[in-house]
Structures are given as C-alpha cells and as structure tokens.
Amino acid sequence: MARNPVTWLGSPTFPKAAHTALADTQLRQNLRKATGTIRARRAAAVAEMTDWEMLRVAGEQIKDDVLARLDTLLVQLEESVTARGGVVHWARDAEEANRIVLDLCRAENAREVVKVKSMATAEIGLNEALEAGGVQAVETDLAELIVQLGDDRPSHILVPAIHRNRSEIREIFQRRMGVEVSDEPADLAEAARTYLRRKFLTTKVAISGANFAVADTGSIVVLESEGNGRMCLTLPETLITVMGIEKLVPSWQDLEVFLQLLPRSSTAERMNPYTSVWTGVTPGDGPQKFHLVLIDNGRTATLTDSVGRQALRCIRCSACLNVCPVYERTGGQSYGSVYPGPIGAILTPQLVGDLTDPQAASLPYASSLCGACFEVCPVRIDIPSVLTHLRAEVVEAKGRTAESVAMAAAAWVFRESSRYEKAQKAGSLARFLARDGRITSLPWPGSRWTSSRDVPAPPAESFRAWWRKNRG
Amino acid sequence: MKVALFATCLTDTFFPETARAVVRLLERLGCSVEFPLDQTCCGQMHFNTGYREHSKPLARKYTEVFGGYDHVVVPSGSCAGMVREVHPTLGESPPRTFELAEFLVDVLGVTDVGAWFPHRVTYHPTCHSLRMLGVGDKPLALLRSVKALELVELPGSAQCCGFGGTFAVKNAETSTAMLADKMRCVLDTGAEVLCAGDNSCLMHIGGGLSRLRAGVRPVHLAEILASTEEDPWRATP
Numbered sequence: 289m290a291r292n293p294v295t296w297l298g299s300p301t302f303p304k305a306a307h308t309a310l311a312d313t314q315l316r317q318n319l320r321k322a323t324g325t326i327r328a329r330r331a332a333a334v335a336e337m338t339d340w341e342m343l344r345v346a347g348e349q350i351k352d353d354v355l356a357r358l359d360t361l362l363v364q365l366e367e368s369v370t371a372r373g374g375v376v377h378w379a380r381d382a383e384e385a386n387r388i389v390l391d392l393c394r395a396e397n398a399r400e401v402v403k404v405k406s407m408a409t410a411e412i413g414l415n416e417a418l419e420a421g422g423v424q425a426v427e428t429d430l431a432e433l434i435v436q437l438g439d440d441r442p443s444h445i446l447v448p449a450i451h452r453n454r455s456e457i458r459e460i461f462q463r464r465m466g467v468e469v470s471d472e473p474a475d476l477a478e479a480a481r482t483y484l485r486r487k488f489l490t491t492k493v494a495i496s497g498a499n500f501a502v503a504d505t506g507s508i509v510v511l512e513s514e515g516n517g518r519m520c521l522t523l524p525e526t527l528i529t530v531m532g533i534e535k536l537v538p539s540w541q542d543l544e545v546f547l548q549l550l551p552r553s554s555t556a557e558r559m560n561p562y563t564s565v566w567t568g569v570t571p572g573d574g575p576q577k578f579h580l581v582l583i584d585n586g587r588t589a590t591l592t593d594s595v596g597r598q599a600l601r602c603i604r605c606s607a608c609l610n611v612c613p614v615y616e617r618t619g620g621q622s623y624g625s626v627y628p629g630p631i632g633a634i635l636t637p638q639l640v641g642d643l644t645d646p647q648a649a650s651l652p653y654a655s656s657l658c659g660a661c662f663e664v665c666p667v668r669i670d671i672p673s674v675l676t677h678l679r680a681e682v683v684e685a686k687g688r689t690a691e692s693v694a695m696a697a698a699a700w701v702f703r704e705s706s707r708y709e710k711a712q713k714a715g716s717l718a719r720f721l722a723r724d725g726r727i728t729s730l731p732w733p734g735s736r737w738t739s740s741r742d743v744p745a746p747p748a749e750s751f752r753a754w755w756r757k758n759r760g
Numbered sequence: 761m762k763v764a765l766f767a768t769c770l771t772d773t774f775f776p777e778t779a780r781a782v783v784r785l786l787e788r789l790g791c792s793v794e795f796p797l798d799q800t801c802c803g804q805m806h807f808n809t810g811y812r813e814h815s816k817p818l819a820r821k822y823t824e825v826f827g828g829y830d831h832v833v834v835p836s837g838s839c840a841g842m843v844r845e846v847h848p849t850l851g852e853s854p855p856r857t858f859e860l861a862e863f864l865v866d867v868l869g870v871t872d873v874g875a876w877f878p879h880r881v882t883y884h885p886t887c888h889s890l891r892m893l894g895v896g897d898k899p900l901a902l903l904r905s906v907k908a909l910e911l912v913e914l915p916g917s918a919q920c921c922g923f924g925g926t927f928a929v930k931n932a933e934t935s936t937a938m939l940a941d942k943m944r945c946v947l948d949t950g951a952e953v954l955c956a957g958d959n960s961c962l963m964h965i966g967g968g969l970s971r972l973r974a975g976v977r978p979v980h981l982a983e984i985l986a987s988t989e990e991d992p993w994r995a996t997p
Contacts (some may be wrong), residue, residue, distance in 0.1 A: 656924025679810030699814035741967030
C-alpha cells in the first residue's frame with residue numbers, strides 16, 4: 289500500500305519538530321499576534337448568539353446522523369448529482385483520487401488548472417501528483433498562494449500562511465511574481481489580484497473541495513471570503529470537486545445550522561462573504577462539465593472506532609487551532625500534516641491508521657489536555673477524550689517500553705496503600721538532594737522536568753503520617 | 761456534616777500543609793473530617809498517558825475507599841474531574857466528589873469563610889477546574905471575601921500553564937514555552953502570592969518561578985482560606 293500523504297514525508301516526531309519551531313522567534317511573534325486576534329474576535333462573534341450551545345448540539349447531532357447513515361446517504365448523493373448532469377467518482381485512497389483527477393485534466397488537455405483552497409486535495413497531495421503528471425495547479429486563495437509561491441507548507445487549516453508576516457509575504461511576491469510591491473496589505477492584495485485574474489480568465493479547468501454536499505438535492509457548497517472561489521467555480525468550462533465522504537448533510541435545511549456555526553467559529557464573521565452553491569450542471573451557466581470525486585482515504589476505518597469517529601464531524605473551522613496553547617507556541621508545521629492543531633492530533637493518526645509510525649504516534653501526546661478545543665468546537669468534538677483514547681491505542685501498539693514498565697510499577701504501588709506508603713517514605717529521602725527547599729537537578733527522566741523547573745523538597749512527614757500521629 | 765478528604769497522592773506526599781489546611785478550614789465550618797488511610801491515587805496519570813487498564817483498579821479502589829461517604833472533598837480540580845468525568849467511563853459509580861471551592865459554595869453555601877490573608881494575590885484558574893468541572897468564579901468569590909487580601913486579576917488567566925501531567929516531560933520544551941508566558945503574566949500582576957486550586961499546576965508554575973528566583977510564592981486556595989488572624993498562614997520553609 290502506498291504511504292498516505294496526509295503526513296509529510298520525513299516529518300520528525302512532534303517534540304523534535306516543536307524544538308525547532310519554538311526557537312523561531314519570528315514565528316512565535318506571528319502566531320501569538322494572529323491567534324490572539326482571531327481568538328478575541330471569535331469569542332465576540334459567538335457571544336452575540338443566545339442559542340449558540342443549542343446550535344452546537346444541532347451540529348453534533350446532524351453530523352452523527354450523517355455518519356450513522358453514510359452508506360445510504362452517499363448513494364443518494366451520487367444519484368442526485370448524476371441526475372443533474374454531474375459525474376461521480378469513488379476513490380479508495382489518495383493514489384486513486386489523484387489518478388482520477390489527473391486523468392480528468394488530461395481528458396480536457398489542461399496543462400494548468402486553478403484551485404479553490406481545499407483541505408481534501410491538500411490531504412491527498414494532489415498538487416504534487418498533478419505536477420508529476422505534467423499539470424500545473426495554481427492556488428488562488430491568497431494565503432494558499434503565499435504558501436505555494438514560497439515553496440512552503442501550510443501551518444493552519446483556514447489561514448495556511450498564518451506563520452508569515454507581511455514583510456515575509458512581500459519578499460515572496462517580489463521573488464516569484466517579479467513585481468515591485470510594498471508590504472501594505474492593500475498593495476499585496478492588488479499584486480495577488482493582478483497575478484490571479486489572468487489565470488481565472490485563461491484556465492479551462494478548476495479544482496475545488498467542498499464544505500458541504502446536500503444528499504437529497506446533490507448540491508455542493510463552498511464557503512470562502514475572497515471571491516477567488518466564486519471565480520473558479522463559475523468561469524472555467526470543467527469543474528472537478530474533491531470531497532471527503534464525511535462532508536455530507538442530509539437535506540438543504542441542515543445547512544442552516546452550519547452556515548451559522550462555521551463563519552463565526554472560523555473567521556468570526558456573522559455571515560460568510562462568498563457562499564457558492566451549485567447542483568450538477570446548468571446549461572449555459574457556469575462550468576458545463578462537473579465531476580465529483582469522493583475520497584475515503586482512511587475515513588471508513590476511522591468510522592469503525594466508536595470513540596475516534598467523532599473526529600469525522602469536523603467542519604474544518606480552525607477554532608480549536610486558534611485557542612490551543614500548544615499550537616500557539618509550535619505553529620502548524622510541527623504536526624507534520626495538513627491537519628495541524630488539536631483536530632490534527634486526533635484526525636491525522638486515524639487517517640494514517642498506523643500507530644506504530646513514530647510521527648503519528650507522537651501526535652496524540654501533543655496536548656496538555658487543557659480542554660480549550662472542546663469548549664469552542666462548533667460540532668462538539670470531545671478532543672481531549674479522543675486524545676486519551678488514542679494514547680491508549682499508542683501504548684498498546686508500542687508494547688513493552690521503559691515507560692510501560694515504569695507505569696506498571698507505579699500502578700502496582702498505587703493499588704495497595706501499604707506499598708504506596710513505603711514508596712512515599714523512600715521518595716521523601718529525595719529531600720536530602722534539596723538545597724534551600726528545592727531540587728534543581730534530577731537524573732533522566734526527571735531531568736525533563738528540572739531542565740526548566742525546580743522541584744519542591746519532599747517534606748519529612750507526609751499528610752497521612754501527620755494524620756496518623758495526630759488524628760489516627 | 762461528615763465529609764471524607766481525598767488528599768490526592770501529590771498533596772499527601774509533597775504538600776501536606778494543603779491537606780492540613782483543608783481539615784482546619786472544614787472543621788472551622790462545622791464539618792467532621794475523615795481521612796480514610798487506604799486511599800492512594802485516582803489513576804489520572806495512568807489514564808491520561810494511555811494506560812487505561814492500569815487506571816481501572818485505581819478507580820475501583822477509589823469507589824471502595826470512599827463509597828460509604830455522602831461527600832468527598834478534593835483539593836484539586838483535576839483529580840475531582842478525573843473521578844467525576846472519567847471514573848464512570850471505567851465502569852465505576854463514584855461517590856459524590858467535590859472540588860474544594862465547589863463544596864464550600866455549593867454544598868456548605870458559604871463564600872465568606874472567615875479568612876484573613878494580608879497579601880497581594882493573583883489567581884490562576886486551572887484548566888480542569890474551569891473546563892471539566894465548571895467551577896466558574898466560585899474560587900474568586902471565596903478569595904474576594906478574605907479579609908486583608910488584595911486580589912489582582914491575572915491576564916490571560918484561562919490559558920493553560922503547560923503542566924498537563926506527563927505532557928510536562930514528554931513535550932518539555934513546549935510545556936516550558938507555555939510556562940514562560942504564564943510566568944510573565946503572573947509577574948506582570950506584581951503579586952506576592954500565586955493562588956490556584958491544584959497543587960499540580962502550582963508545582964509547575966511555582967517550579968518555574970523558583971528557578972527564576974522570581975519572588976512569587978505558590979499557595980493553594982485551601983491554605984489562604986484556612987488562614988485567620990488568630991492562626992495565620994505561615995510560609996513553610
């Protein structure tokens with residue numbers, strides 16, 4: 289089986305990647321500023337809604353219903369799309385999906401295609417696959433374009449260039465577009481606009497993802513804020529949409545919930561600026577050929593896990609990234625995948641499906657379990673619970689390790705209070721390592737703590753010893 | 761009212777003054793406190809690190825030790841959260857377990873516990889007390905009623921200090937980066953005492969402050985609330 293490109297080839301484990309990222313002071317500044325701003329704006333946008341908690345519950349329930357009926361709803365979607373003149377393709381994995389899209393591009397003799405920002409195509413490594421097949425994919429979302437022109441990797445689901453500030457963006461544009469431009473946001477946007485407009489008007493094939501697909505009408509929905517998506521979805525002759533099989537909603541009415549939840553959670557907007565909806569092909573209006581590529585790529589396997597499957601509710605809003613204290617320090621690239629942050633820590637290992645992989649196995653531990661992600665998730669994914677669930681699977685996959693032996697010993701001690709008391713007394717001898725009431729250096733693995741933190745000297749008398757003496 | 765004290769393994773071993781303060785405070789408020797000596801650990805470290813099977817007998821033990829009590833009080837939001845939110849998923853029906861501030865405000869119905877603490881204090885709401893238990897501003901209400909205490913707001917208080925149990929050693933550098941920002945916020949307040957309801961988080965932030973000789977002392981909420989003019993809190997050396 290081919291490697292699942294959801295993780296980037298050669299990515300180090302999370303602690304190693306974080307080691308590098310944490311030392312990048314520019315990155316730290318950019319992230320602190322960006323996440324701090326969006327966090328405050330989201331909180332304000334959500335506070336306006338009196339029924340927010342009910343909307344979250346509705347979002348959760350609709351998505352759970354979809355996951356429970358995915359087999360029949362997908363067939364219904366295929367029938368609806370086909371009836372309206374679209375063609376539906378099914379792809380088991382990334383390799384199959386990429387081959388389908390490349391063949392479709394070749395059938396149109398396309399050497400260049402424009403793209404609407406899409407997580408599904410990033411997940412399967414479509415751009416690289418197309419390039420290998422002689423087709424150039426041009427990203428048209430501003431942040432995605434910055435990443436593409438910078439030969440960089442995305443670091444955020446919604447704002448892939450969140451790790452870049454405007455002077456870095458100016459440098460990338462000057463180098464790759466061959467233009468003189470200032471670092472004023474309006475000038476940078478104008479440079480991108482001029483560069484992209486030519487592409488929109490000359491390119492015959494567009495590729496998009498989908499935020500939602502309505503099973504009973506066959507309508508596909510894309511939300512974006514720049515208008516580039518609208519251009520891609522209306523100007524070219526052929527439109528290819530690549531979509532994960534979990535992106536369904538049963539009926540048109542269900543969109544009402546998500547069109548409220550998603551904008552406020554992701555961009556802190558009350559209403560999404562550009563919401564494009566199309567149903568198959570409309571003669572004389574928009575693309576005259578429409579292909580829908582449905583990808584599994586680990587989703588069916590994820591669905592079999594009764595705890596882990598809630599990750600498939602995700603609507604890719606990024607709220608969990610923006611509030612995550614780990615993400616704020618390490619940035620998205622440390623997660624080694626197109627899905628960073630808390631959702632990435634639970635989704636990536638499941639899509640990879642192999643917890644003996646050291647990089648995937650490190651992701652569920654990339655969290656202090658503070659719970660800020662669960663609090664903001666618009667579809668109520670209990671990320672901390674899935675993290676501990678996946679950690680248990682990692683432990684099982686790894687088998688016997690130094691850690692597992694130590695943990696077994698600790699559990700044995702804790703099972704009997706007599707053993708625990710003996711260990712407590714032995715441990716209290718560590719007070720002789722202390723100077724001025726603190727221990728500043730311990731041998732490994734304690735050194736992982738004392739590298740930056742002192743340990744208080746254990747007292748000579750534990751509480752239970754005191755209780756026994758005075759109250760027992 | 762008869763209450764059982766679950767001291768937690770960390771407090772029992774490293775911070776006995778916190779558990780003694782809980783006893784003193786609850787007795788002052790008319791409770792009769794028992795400390796079942798067979799108690800050990802709630803199993804949180806094992807569960808959160810992925811050793812679910814090892815946490816099961818510890819959850820079982822908790823139910824056995826405390827099953828006969830109507831009220832169990834824990835000076836830790838994190839361990840109380842483990843018992844209330846996780847033990848049921850391990851097949852246990854734990855006895856009614858309260859974090860200290862919850863017990864005082866919700867069960868005993870008091871916010872003014874007659875405490876006196878003449879120091880400048882800032883309060884860090886720990887993640888599990890805030891988001892797992894939803895204690896809200898109960899600890900702040902208690903602190904505001906303490907005589908002579910000057911309470912200063914901690915900027916960015918709801919953000920995690922970076923402890924996270926074994927996270928602090930498995931991802932030590934990221935944990936330290938989070939700690940650095942938390943310490944900056946604490947120092948910005950000019951407080952002399954950092955208060956929280958969890959000794960684990962206090963050990964983390966306090967460990968960083970101690971390393972820097974920052975001159976801010978971590979003190980558990982129970983110790984502040986137990987302190988009175990007649991019998992004031994004294995720094996343990």
